[in-house]
Amino acid sequence: MxxxxxxxxxxxxxxxxxxxxxxxxxxxxxxxxxxxxxxxxxxxxxxxxxxxxxxxxxxxxxxxxxxxxxxxxxxxxxRPIDDTFVRDIFEIEVLIEPALTRWFVSLATKADLQALEEVQAEIEALNFADPQKHSQLDMTFHRLMYDRHYNRHAVDLWWRHREILSAISRQFQTSMSRQASILAEHRELIRCISRQDADGAARIIAQHVEGSGRHIIEHMRLNQRRD
Incomplete structure (x- = not known):
């Protein structure tokens, strides 16, 4: 890899x-x-x-x-780091990640699925107790799908955007509802990949990215109101 x-x-x-x-x-x-x-x-x-x-x-x-x-x-x-900045990034990611995911579904092996299952099991066992460790595991989960993609420019762009959103999100605590959504979306994504359902996997990853982006924006706007 x-x-x-x-x-x-x-x-x-x-x-x-x-x-x-x-x-x-x-x-x-x-x-x-x-x-x-x-x-x-x-x-x-x-x-x-x-x-x-x-x-x-x-x-x-x-x-x-x-x-x-x-x-x-x-x-x-x-440049001001505001909700517009975050929106611009995750809207681009909503376009990139489904395309990367569709390609992965077309070639995913049993070994790939097992690797995703193993990382997901670690994520669920950790249960967000260590935000930094969760971020590392989540990054590993997504890189298992994207790292072999032929379009290195697209993957590098995903990587940079992911790093930016991760850095911003570290300021905020992940809500219980968002934690539940992350775990459920990962599980559904694995199911779609196992069924070779490229459309379903692309739909779930788009939902996953948009949910993460909107979660960050909600926290940013809440902080602005408090200030």
């Missing part, structure tokens, strides 16, 4: 440490870098204890993902 890695790796960090890209991204998501704040390369490099080149590379990647806006003669600024 092929392995997908984030597009940017920080060469001047130890293995296991967050990359410069991840640190700036998380500062934006958590509000430590305020919306519309100017991002000065030299200041960020000093703050993160690195040279300016990794910061420039990170800002370019963040620009490509919509976190950063760059304007002529005005430099880079933080």
């Amino acid at each position: 092929s392995t997908i890695v984030p597009l940017l790796q920080a060469d001047d960090t130890d293995p296991g440490e967050a990359s410069i890209y991840e640190r700036i991204r998380d500062d934006i998501i958590q509000g430590r870098l305020a919306a519309n704040a100017r991002l000065k390369v030299a200041e960020l490099a000093e703050r993160m204890g690195t040279s300016t080149n990794p910061v420039r590379e990170a800002l370019q990647q963040l620009r490509g993902e919509g976190f950063v806006v760059m304007m002529p003669n005005r430099g880079a600024r933080v």
Whole structure:
């Protein structure tokens, strides 16, 4: 199985440490870098204890993902992370993931199904007790379906969007109703794949993605009302 890695790796960090890209991204998501704040390369490099080149590379990647806006003669600024930002991402994912899933259904083997069942069993046994571990298992579940797809651009786009939504969702607790939906949708997805029902699998994965996106948006809007 092929392995997908984030597009940017920080060469001047130890293995296991967050990359410069991840640190700036998380500062934006958590509000430590305020919306519309100017991002000065030299200041960020000093703050993160690195040279300016990794910061420039990170800002370019963040620009490509919509976190950063760059304007002529005005430099880079933080894009507001709001419900519109999340909506745009998950609406794209609703288009990408069903296509990836349909392809997987066409070639899924008994070994693939067993692997999905094993990961799902781990997810259910964990029962959301450890959000970080759940996120890792959930990522493994979906990568089992997508990693072998021939369209690497589509898979890389899914990966980047998944990383962004995961980073944003870490701010919020998953509701009991959403937890139940996640488990049920995974189970139904496995059933559709076992029956080679590509249409059903595509429908379930679209529902799964949209449900996750709307859950994040609901939390964001609730926080806005509290503020």
